[in-house]
Amino acid sequence: MPLTFPNPCRSFDEARNAVRFLGHDGMFEVPFYVEAAALSGGTRTTEAACLMAFDAARNTIHEVATAAYARGRRTIYILTAADFR
Numbered sequence: 001m002p003l004t005f006p007n008p009c010r011s012f013d014e015a016r017n018a019v020r021f022l023g024h025d026g027m028f029e030v031p032f033y034v035e036a037a038a039l040s041g042g043t044r045t046t047e048a049a050c051l052m053a054f055d056a057a058r059n060t061i062h063e064v065a066t067a068a069y070a071r072g073r074r075t076i077y078i079l080t081a082a083d084f085r
Contacts, residue, residue: 003030003069005062010054012047018078019054023065031076032065038081060084 003023010021018033036045039053054061064084068077 003066005065008058010051012050014047016078019050021054021061021065023062023069025069030069032068032079033076034061034079035081038079038084042081 003025005021005023007022007024010019012018013020013033016033017036019036019039020031020033023030023032034054036050039045039050039057045053061079064079065077068079068083
């Protein structure tokens, strides 16, 4: 079964300085994080700005997350600016 993103919810994880969202592979939840630096182009930003940037780039983020997931199964996936190049 392919990775899907049926739940549009996302949240800011202050400890990781990243936006957290979930993918699903069948009945399994797959946690993803997008580092704030990847969303802001490397500049310091706020939680609200990160969430807005995530929403604006949601389709691209899901494509990058799917590619990361296809490279191998992990417990969590942390997407960095390098993943978006």
